Amino acid sequence: xxxxxxxxxxxxxxxxxxxxxxxxxxxxxxxxxxxxxxxxxxxxxxxxxxxxxxxxxxxxxxxxxxxxxxxxxxxxxxxxxxxxxxxxxxxxxxxxxxxxxxxxxxxxxxxxxxxxxxxxxxx
Numbered sequence: 319x320x321x322x323x324x325x326x327x328x329x330x331x332x333x334x335x336x337x338x339x340x341x342x343x344x345x346x347x348x349x350x351x352x353x354x355x356x357x358x359x360x361x362x363x364x365x366x367x368x369x370x371x372x373x374x375x376x377x378x379x380x381x382x383x384x385x386x387x388x389x390x391x392x393x394x395x396x397x398x399x400x401x402x403x404x405x406x407x408x409x410x411x412x413x414x415x416x417x418x419x420x421x422x423x424x425x426x427x428x429x430x431x432x433x434x435x436x437x438x439x440x441x
Contacts, residue, residue: 320344320430322414327435330404334439338399340414340432347416348392350430353423354399356410356437363413367399368423377424382408404439412437 326338338354353368367388368377376388385404390397397414412435417428 320347320350320416322416322430322432324412324414324432324435327412327437329438329440332404332406332439332441334404335400335402336404336437338401338412338414338435338437340397340399342395342397342416344395347395350416350418351420351423352388352390352397353415353417353428354388354397355413355415355426356408357413357434358407358410361410363426365424365426366412368420369397370420375420377420401437404437406439406441408437409439410437411435 321343323341351370354366355363356366357363366379369388373390385402387400414432415428416430417423
């Protein structure tokens, strides 16, 4: 069992930055591929960025390339999403997820979800 708790969301002006954190419980965190997903009102949940268990492989959604960076610290059981140059279209609830299989996580097949944190970008 893995429990995921996100933090770091909030209200920011366009062009600003936020850093999301996801703290995981359990001793098997380092064996999971981790992802950040988001869901805007009226839209489906979509993957934003995924990182492999080792941290050696990452996947960023095309629209966030060059602006968002996913990273992890296995010693702290934490995964991060650094978001720079935020745009109003980045407004959504952001969810942390854990799963087995990098491609599976990218496809949204995950074992555990966090409760989500709201990110609002004003224009």
